[in-house]
Amino acid sequence: MTTTTDVLVIGGGATGAGVLRDLARRGLRGLLVDRGDPGSGTSGRYHGLLHSGARYVVSDPLAARECAAENEVLRRIAPRTIEDSGGWYVQGPGDPDAYAAGFAAACAAAGVPCEERPVVELLAREPRLHPGLLRAFRVRDAALEPWELIEANLADAVAHGAAVRRYARVTAMERAGRRILSVTLADERSGSIERIVPRLVVSAAGAWAGRVAALAGVRLRILPGKGTMLVFAERLSDAVINRCHPPGDGDLIVPIHTVSILGTTDVQVTDPDDTAVERAEVAALLSEGERLFPALRERRVLRAYAGVRPLYEPPADDGDGPGATAPPGGRMIRRSHVVIDHAAHDDVDDFVSIVGGKLTTCRLMAEETVDVVMRKLGTSARCTTAAEVLPGQEPRHNHWLGARLAAHEAAGGGDAGLICECELVTRPDLDAFLDERWPCSLDDVRRGTRLGMGPCQGGFCTFRAAGVIAEREARRGASLDGVADLASASAASFLDERLKGVRAVAWGRQLQELLLVEGLYRGVLGSTRPAVDVGASLDDSVAPRVAHAVG
Ligand SMILES: Cc1cc2nc3c(=O)[nH]c(=O)nc-3n(C[C@H](O)[C@H](O)[C@H](O)COP(=O)(O)OP(=O)(O)OC[C@H]3O[C@@H](n4cnc5c(N)ncnc54)[C@H](O)[C@@H]3O)c2cc1C
Numbered sequence: 001m002t003t004t005t006d007v008l009v010i011g012g013g014a015t016g017a018g019v020l021r022d023l024a025r026r027g028l029r030g031l032l033v034d035r036g037d038p039g040s041g042t043s044g045r046y047h048g049l050l051h052s053g054a055r056y057v058v059s060d061p062l063a064a065r066e067c068a069a070e071n072e073v074l075r076r077i078a079p080r081t082i083e084d085s086g087g088w089y090v091q092g093p094g095d096p097d098a099y100a101a102g103f104a105a106a107c108a109a110a111g112v113p114c115e116e117r118p119v120v121e122l123l124a125r126e127p128r129l130h131p132g133l134l135r136a137f138r139v140r141d142a143a144l145e146p147w148e149l150i151e152a153n154l155a156d157a158v159a160h161g162a163a164v165r166r167y168a169r170v171t172a173m174e175r176a177g178r179r180i181l182s183v184t185l186a187d188e189r190s191g192s193i194e195r196i197v198p199r200l201v202v203s204a205a206g207a208w209a210g211r212v213a214a215l216a217g218v219r220l221r222i223l224p225g226k227g228t229m230l231v232f233a234e235r236l237s238d239a240v241i242n243r244c245h246p247p248g249d250g251d252l253i254v255p256i257h258t259v260s261i262l263g264t265t266d267v268q269v270t271d272p273d274d275t276a277v278e279r280a281e282v283a284a285l286l287s288e289g290e291r292l293f294p295a296l297r298e299r300r301v302l303r304a305y306a307g308v309r310p311l312y313e314p315p316a317d318d319g320d321g322p323g324a325t326a327p328p329g330g331r332m333i334r335r336s337h338v339v340i341d342h343a344a345h346d347d348v349d350d351f352v353s354i355v356g357g358k359l360t361t362c363r364l365m366a367e368e369t370v371d372v373v374m375r376k377l378g379t380s381a382r383c384t385t386a387a388e389v390l391p392g393q394e395p396r397h398n399h400w401l402g403a404r405l406a407a408h409e410a411a412g413g414g415d416a417g418l419i420c421e422c423e424l425v426t427r428p429d430l431d432a433f434l435d436e437r438w439p440c441s442l443d444d445v446r447r448g449t450r451l452g453m454g455p456c457q458g459g460f461c462t463f464r465a466a467g468v469i470a471e472r473e474a475r476r477g478a479s480l481d482g483v484a485d486l487a488s489a490s491a492a493s494f495l496d497e498r499l500k501g502v503r504a505v506a507w508g509r510q511l512q513e514l515l516l517v518e519g520l521y522r523g524v525l526g527s528t529r530p531a532v533d534v535g536a537s538l539d540d541s542v543a544p545r546v547a548h549a550v551g
Contacts, residue, residue: 001194005031005163007373008183008198010170010212012038014146014359016204017153018366018385024160025388026370026381031196032154032162033185035169037444039150042206043359044447045275045307047229047263048256049240050074050082050144051360054089054114054137055247057106058099063336063358064110070361071140073386074149077363080393081149083400085255087141087240088122089114091134092291095245100135103244107139114139126237128293141240143256145399146359147447152390159391168194173201173216178349180216189439200373203353207272207310213353218346220353224272225309228281229263230505233300233455236260236293243292250288258401258454259302262289266309275306277504300509303457303501312338312355315345337365339372352376399423399450419468420461422454430468442466442494458498459517463525466491488527495521 007023009016012034023030034040053067075082091100107114115138122136123129154164165185172184180201185194205212213220235255243251254261265281282304289296337357342348354369367383374380404424411417417426433448434440442465445451451465452458470487474480499514506514521527 001192002182002197003031003194004197005029006198006377007031007200007202008033008196009202009204010183011041011204011206011208012150012154012164012166013041013043013204013206014039014150014153014362015043015206015354015357015365015369016202017150017157018362019202019204019354019369020157020162020164021153021160022366022370022383022385023373024157024162025384026374026379028370028373028377028379030157030162031165031198032157033165033168033170033196035167035188037166037440037447038154038164039147039447040443041208042307042310043146043150043362045305046146046359047227047252048143048146048254048261049252049360050142051358052087052114052139052141053110053112054087054103054107054139054141055242055252057103057110057112059247060336061106061110063361064107064112066336066364067358067360068110068112068140070364071142073363074144074360075142077386077389078149078152078393081145081152083143083145083256085141085143085239087139087242088126089137089139089242089244090119090122090129090292091136091244092130093132093134094291095134095243099246100244103137107137112139126239126241128236128295129241130292130294135244137244139242141242141254143240143254144359145256148392148399149362149390151448152392155391156388170212170215175217175348178343178347180348180350198350200350200352200376202369202373203351204369205353206355207308209310209312209353209355211272213342213351216342216348216351218342218348218351220340220355221313221315222272222355223311223313224269224274225311226267226269226274226306227264227309228267228277228285228304228306229261230282230285230289230304231302231501232260232262233302234258234260236296236299241292248288250285251292253289253292257399257450262296269308272308272310275308277304277306277501279504281306282504300455301505302455302510303498304504305501310355310357314338337361337368339365339369341372341376343376350376419464420449420451420454422456422461423450423452425449425451425461427468430465431472434469434472438472442469442490443497446494452494452498456513456517457502458495459513459520462491462494462498463521466494491521492527 006029009020009032020030020032051067053064056064117136117138119133119136167188168185171186174181183196203209203212207224210220210222241253249265340353342351357365419425419430429449466487470483474483502514
């Protein structure tokens with residue numbers, strides 16, 4: 001099959017979704033493709049912070065200014081995706097006086113709102129913080145839900161004529177001289193192949209942008225920087241808390257929904273798919289986090305996860321333009337994004353990459369990318385994405401547990417209709433998602449509904465959700481063996497993903513939870529899948545603790 005389009009957008013993270021929306025609103029026909037579910041790349045594995053800009057006021061004032069401006073834009077156009085918790089920068093006993101002394105002035109210079117407040121005021125609001133704090137600055141940090149933002153962008157794009165293909169991987173590009181003639185798309189589920197003939201290709205493939213560029217014969221150097229985060233089973237603070245020092249590991253905690261996320265580390269990796277969490281990273285995060293919250297180790301850690309930063313390294317002769325590097329190595333590389341027109345750099349006329357940046361600045365990155373696209377295609381239309389509110393932005397958070405509880409109780413309450421008790425996902429919620437998105441995985445359901453994200457990490461909702469999938473397929477006439485296999489495979493792949501994050505923090509209550517889940521799936525449900533073989537999958541350092549926990 002061959003499909004024509006004006007612009008093919010590769011990558012359905014926050015950036016690609018923003019690009020598709022902007023293209024559609026400016027009258028261009030766009031097709032977005034992602035090798036998985038949109039939001040399953042770095043955008044779905046990030047820290048959750050809507051930056052105020054304060055983090056970069058000293059190291060990268062341009063990035064700080066962009067974050068501050070886009071923070072306000074997203075609050076206006078996507079209020080439902082933002083939890084306005086506010087944020088603080090705190091100087092602890094070990095943090096440098098000089099950094100804190102210049103912090104407020106650096107914020108003012110970069111246009112980042114910031115106000116110094118008495119430490120006692122902050123400690124009264126956030127009693128779990130270190131009592132020895134020296135200074136406290138209030139900023140406009142907030143928590144940002146990535147999946148709702150991405151889906152709202154895609155919905156707006158589709159409403160304006162765009163198309164989206166999920167689980168569609170770009171595997172090849174056919175070039176003739178300076179032109180890309182066609183792009184090959186492989187459907188990851190059916191294996192079918194499609195040929196796309198676009199007027200122009202935009203790569204928004206994040207940490208994979210180098211690999212996508214290579215398909216067009218272009219060399220684009222992306223240094224994947226892995227960052228690990230820990231999810232605590234409660235809100236340790238009401239506001240975002242940052243250490244007031246040069247950005248480093250474990251110096252930021254973001255409360256979001258019912259949890260708090262502590263992060264991050266920054267480890268250079270060679271493979272952007274490398275999101276394995278090392279125990280040393282977990283230990284390092286806990287020791288740094290204790291400088292903010294002294295009783296951190298007593299709190300229950302739900303899971304660990306990692307995402308990979310798409311850091312761009314420009315060619316050596318590129319001067320000191322936007323995105324230029326300081327000395328090699330993780331946090332020293334500037335975070336500002338770069339739109340690369342490969343006609344200028346690599347002799348390919350119809351290929352543009354957008355690299356670097358932050359989730360907070362995804363709309364701006366999209367606007368600048370589409371400006372380049374419009375110029376190249378010889379058309380002009382004004383960008384409206386900063387002014388137009390995204391679809392579905394009703395005042396209450398869809399995923400806010402309080403709102404869900406109220407809705408559930410209004411509908412009669414009780415346990416009967418609940419699939420996921422932790423996140424209050426009901427059978428009608430699950431059916432509505434499956435009606436819209438089937439065929440899909442339980443991990444897709446998680447991104448769309450929060451199923452499996454609470455304290456049991458899928459222990460109790462996985463078999464129920466897999467059962468619902470089987471029941472629906474049986475009703476459609478699938479064979480009994482077929483539905484049984486489907487249910488087992490759905491449950492196993494979801495549990496495998498969930499438990500991968502739990503194993504890295506398997507001690508105390510979370511180890512007990514892991515063993516409970518193993519008992520449930522291996523003992524009661526008779527699963528023989530490695531996903532739930534807890535004992536076999538824990539490393540040597542944990543095995544004795546398993547023995548101890550089992551008694
Ligand atoms: C640990 C960590 C913490 C962070 N914290 C924050 C934060 O708190 N606040 C903030 O603003 N920013 C944060 N960031 C930065 C932010 O997450 C990223 O800049 C942003 O999510 C990148 O989005 P993207 O759309 O460019 O890339 P991605 O979300 O990675 O999207 C790229 C997409 O391309 C797809 N793709 C790849 N190859 C192909 C192919 N061959 N065919 C089809 N599709 C393909 C992938 O499946 C993926 O979905 C953090 C980053 C990391 C790593």
